[in-house]
Amino acid sequence: MEQILTELMKTFPMLNTYLAAGIFIFARLLGFIRFAPVFNRKEIPGMVKISLVLLFTIILTCVAKPDVKVVETSFVLSILLNMVVGAMIGYVAQLILLAIEAGGDMVNMQMGLSSAMVLDPTTSAQVSIVGKCFQLLGLLIFIQLGGIYWLLQAFMHSIEIFPLDAVVIPLKQLVNMDYLVQLSSNVLFMGLQIASPVLLATLGQDIILGVISKTAPQVNVFQLSFLFKPVLGAAIMVWILPMLVNVISDYFLSFAKII
Secondary structure, three states: OHHHHHHHHHHOOOHHHHHHHHHHHHHHHHHHHHHOOOOOOOOOOHHHHHHHHHHHHHHHHHHHOOOOOOOOOOHHHHHHHHHHHHHHHHHHHHHHHHHHHHHHHHHHHHOOOOOOEEEEOOOOEEEEHHHHHHHHHHHHHHHHOOHHHHHHHHHHHHHHHOOOOOOOOOHHHHOOHHHHHHHHHHHHHHHHHHHHHHHHHHHHHHHHHHHHHHHOOOOOHHHHHHHHHHHHHHHHHHHHHHHHHHHHHHHHHHOOOOO
């Protein structure tokens, strides 16, 4: 067996380099798939994810043309660092979609549907119905605009910034901190921008019901609000849906460069 491997090394001198690079790319892809949008869905079976990671590893190893030197430090440390870098890229991309879900949560609360929660298999947590609908809408728009291509492009760019055999993560080069702060702050800003029509409509309704409660105290305004808010909120959402798709598309296009 050793003789066969020796002969293979002589025949294919780059085989050892590509095998080492493949292991590091595989580890980085594992961290990337765990947090990146679209790929992190728990509805996708684990065997399918592993097969996809293996396929991407073969393709990216050939495309990246690696130049992996002899690892002087711990081999396990290099694998862990590659997993961390992949997870960082996936998390930054996930922040873009979290803003859409935050807007849906605000709309859900204003519509009085806070008690209607569903289990999200992706996060294994209770989420709002409207927030889940907005999340799926944002995910579809993200795929339609070529978001998966952006993710793979960002992953390839990370190999240039953080080589496969590096042992120090260049945070300032890998992730622009100003850009990361802007993404984090946009979770609230974009959420308010999406939820603002429903917020203003429900605010106007609360003012009208408040006036009715003062002029006609015998009317049970508290129960009327539970009846009117979901209906009014749903009507506003259907009315602004075309505009909402354009707003989300412009938002995604403004953050096309993930890293």
